[in-house]
Amino acid sequence: MTLLQETIDLLKKLVSYHSYPTSNTTDQEDILDFTLEYCSELGFIVKKVTSTLGWVQLGVEGPLVAFPVHLDVVPPGNGWATNPFTLVEQDRTLYGRGVYDNKGPVSVMIVLLNELRKRNREDVRLRVILGAQEETGMECIQQYILLEEKPVTGFVPDAMFPIVLGEKGRLHLLLESKEEITWLDEILVGEQVNSVPDRATIRVKNKQELDRIDLTGVSSHVDEMLVYQGVSAHAAKPSVGKNAFFVLMAAIDPSIQSDKMKNLLQFSDLNGEGIGLSCPESRFGNTTVNAGIINFKENKWHVEVDIRFNNKLNQEIVLRKIQQFFSDWTVKVLNAKDVHLVENRHLADQLISLYRRYYPTDQTEPIYMGGSTYASYFDNFTAFGPRFPDTRTHAHGKNERMKLSDLEKLIQIYKDAIQIVIEEARKI
Incomplete structure (x- = not known):
């Protein structure tokens, strides 16, 4: 053989x-x-x-x-x-x-x-x-x-x-917070932090709330539950994919978006520029940010983020920036490695x-x-x-x-x- x-x-x-x-x-x-x-x-x-x-x-x-x-x-x-x-x-x-x-x-x-x-x-x-x-x-x-x-x-x-x-270098962070959203039952996005999630599920509390959500991009619609599709990719190159959470967010009327939802929109900037993490370097390129898991259930947010950074940054700087922009969230380091x-x-x-x-x-x-x-x-x-x-x-x-x-x-x-x-x- x-x-x-x-x-x-x-x-x-x-x-x-x-x-x-x-x-x-x-x-x-x-x-x-x-x-x-x-x-x-x-x-x-x-x-x-x-x-x-x-x-x-x-x-x-x-x-x-x-x-x-x-x-x-x-x-x-x-x-x-x-x-x-x-x-x-x-x-x-x-x-x-x-x-x-x-x-x-x-x-x-x-x-x-x-x-x-x-x-x-x-x-x-x-x-x-x-x-x-x-x-x-x-x-x-x-x-x-x-x-x-x-x-x-x-x-x-x-x-x-x-x-x-x-x-x-890489940081795998867990962000948690509580928030009461009167119209929302749950959001489920992603399975693994190092992949761009290609599926976002949202369940509202009653059908009337669907009037304020754009159904154009819905791939599945069953009663109060909607599913939006993205494109999966490796977290090291999130721009190659399309995060389904942000597809979902684009469909939700801004007037009903919660404060925490607006916080999470910071992660739609895949180089972290809005939170001070953009830092291009000739060999490694720029910082990348991937919100790989975003879940909301029973008035609790559970978010896991993959951040990869070059030798111009370090774990302490990255963590400090995240804590600064997510000051009312609990931020935990689940895993880390240096450059x-x-x-x-x-x-x-x-x-x-x-x-x-x-x-x-x-x-x-x-x-x-x-x-x-x-x-x-x-x-x-x-x-x-x-x-x-x-x-x-x-x-x-x-x-x-x-x-x-x-x-x-x-x-x-x-x-x-x-x-x-x-x-x-x-x-x-």
Whole structure:
């Protein structure tokens, strides 16, 4: 069986798991258990550390090399042309939630390390770290840092080529407040803070209130309940999507908008300019703000916001600005990470050179991005692939996809990249 077919066979199994926290399943732990058992049967050393963290390893001696990956995904959203949890091949393209982010790369790395296992000649330990909370705060990888051995080198196959040398800092905030709105029963928007919500549901207390709401953009209307549609996207690039909450707000007559609703309109400025957070920088670009979850129920607001910032800002400045503009809200930090910059570029430059050998015409500069990967938690780790420049993956959106030709390229590049990392480990 070819490496490509082995990868597809494993990917088919991984895609079938609804491994996100609001799926009402145990799939985040189940997919970890499956992967550990799968690798154990192949002959790897495996360890389950927590219900959302484990690792598989080749070798028992020598320096430790690691490739952190994640098994969880964001919710599928709406409007898929295929079942998001069934791997479908159409026109030599694979469709399914996670084929790029990050179950495809997981499959590639396991298949490639299994090929090395069959040779059994390595004098380093090669470890694939498996997390299942990457999309919801990365507590799993934080636990790894506390509990497990740190690798001497490696890379994270979870971003884009040619390489990522920097990642923005990030704050995941919870804003809560009470407010009595006489005409409103509830608003429900979003499932995960790091995705632009593509669906907003509003339920009013009586049908007469619908006279002051524009029904033009309604996708569903049942009695006192209305549903408005947006466009999902990754929170690192909220301008690519359309937040369904603001679609809803545009439909509500300003005369009945509450004070708290007007507060939340501050987040419609996706660079945070209105609250003093806009701060462009040449490498990272500007601040991004994504109100990923906005719920109002029983006269209580529950709002979760994803804010990503460059090295001109820090957590304290961002938090102070939010508290200033939302002074009558309770503001809590649910998760945070600082800006990640690769200071030692020795391995990174080798990986870039490897990529250039395969794609000499692509002279894309190294990337500094808003997205977050596990690389942030390991000194001088880079995110290396899997997305090729000018390739639309639709990750975090509907119809996530990967061309078979791109998967074949990934197998070739990562096979060589693993050897580069092994050689680097031998020098340490």
